Amino acid sequence: MITSVGMEVHAELATDSKMFCRCPVGFGGEPNTRVCPVCLGLPGTLPVPNKLAVEMVIRTALALNCQINLGSAFQRKNYFYPDLPKGYQISQYQAPFGHSGYLEIPTGDGGTKRIGIRRVHLEEDTGKLMHLPSGGSGIDYNRAGVPLMEIVTDFPPDINHPDEAKEYLVQLRNILLYLGVCDGKMEQGSLRCEPNISVRPEGSDTFGTKTELKNLNSFRSVQLGVVYESKRQAEVIASGGQVLQETRGWNEAAEESYLMRIKETENDYRYFTDPDLAPFQIDAGWVEELRTGLPELPLAKSLRYQNDLGLSTYDAGVLTSELAWATFFEECLALGGEAKAICNQMTQDFAATLKEKGWEIDESPVRPKHLVDLTQLVSSGKISSKMGKDVLAEAFKTGDLPSDIVARSGMSQISDESELRAIVEGVCQANAGVVEKYKSGQVSVKGFFVGQVMKQTQGRANPDLVQRLVTEVLES
Secondary structure, eight states: OEEEEEEEEEEEOOOSBOSSSOOBOOSSSSTTOSOOTTTTTOTTOOOOOOHHHHHHHHHHHHHTTOEEOSEEOOEEEEOOOTTOTTSEEEEOOSSOSEEEEEEEEEOTTSOEEEEEEEEEEEEEOOOEEEEOTTSSEEEEOSSTTOEEEEEEEOSSOSBOSHHHHHHHHHHHHHHHHHHTSOOOOGGGTSEEEEEEEEEEOTTOOSOOOOEEEOOBOSHHHHHHHHHHHHHHHHHHHHTTOOOOOEEEEEETTTTEEEEEEEOOOHHHHOOEEOTTSOOEEOOHHHHHHHHHTOOOOHHHHHHHHHHHHOOOHHHHHHHHSSHHHHHHHHHHHHTTOOHHHHHHHIIIIIHHHHHHHTOOGGGOSOOHHHHHHHHHHHHTTSSOHHHHHHHHHHHHHHOOOHHHHHHHHTOOOBOOHHHHHHHHHHHHHHTHHHHHHHHTTOGGGHHHHHHHHHHHTTTOBOHHHHHHHHHHHHHO
């Protein structure tokens, strides 16, 4: 069976106020405290569009290589759920702000695959149904009216594998974070994904009936959901059954989908132009200003790190996976840091300490100037890489620069050849019996002499230099 996956992604926009009123936007808080007659849909109210939300959607559409509809409008999407206070949702249907774009995702062979984007449009979010501790349900309308951007992939779908579905969402989330249009907090519902999955026999050009998995909020759920639903549909077909067009929920604990409702069609929504909102006529010059102001996006940045800085695909992917990490890395480079040395520090001991402490990178007391200072101490031979681990740990504790820590603790590496040669010769003279073992062919005892030198110098001797000097003295 061939799996096809269309992706619908909803992103709450990072505006201060809602889409059509001035109520503040925020997560959590007391239910129904961020509401007004407009977002509650009370009779006689009129919506006023949020210009910043429109700008954010157009910037996103441009980043996704979309064409921009200079003439656009809002429609009413009619359906009657308790979390929809007006009984309809203000959305876009016939003329979304962006259309006919694409997003490129990395593939396992080092290349990229282009995923077509059908539309990028703007609408308002719904309220939230809540199960009450005392039993029954309630509705919190704080979220109702929050600006919501929907990004829909093309048909026929370009995604044919669960890993591609996951990678698409990873790359899309990164783009939204780089643009600053969404906080990407999937666990809070700021970013929700709804894969539409269908299967068909090998060699068939006719797509199977699709099912939609509703409101998945993690990369893992998307990947596992596509795996499960593809298998379920294939089993239904193999048993002679018929796959129905359904909206299905996802049980994270059981890792299986379940029926929520029969999927509506576009005709069921009875779209028509909202009479309370005038059509848009967007200035082409403004669109070009937004285009030129776009930042370097994550995949382009990753490829630049690989091509210009010589980083591996993995390292470049780690550094660009979060905007804060890429910013931190580039601040290090601007201070004179060497790319590979900084990358190694960030992806190894630095990252491990942040994980251990439960800190985000912005909360770290070790800043770019610390890592540049540390890597320069190691590369100049003033301290060894092993000593660097201890210095970094101390920098996390105190916030002091590594060079200051080394100066006050006397941790500098001994790299004076004449000083170390004298120590090596002394160790050899004190262990004449071991020297004879070496000369008789037991070359493995060389490690003993290296260890004795490191012990006498309290680990401060340059290990590479010690290795060479031990060999020279033993051979002489």
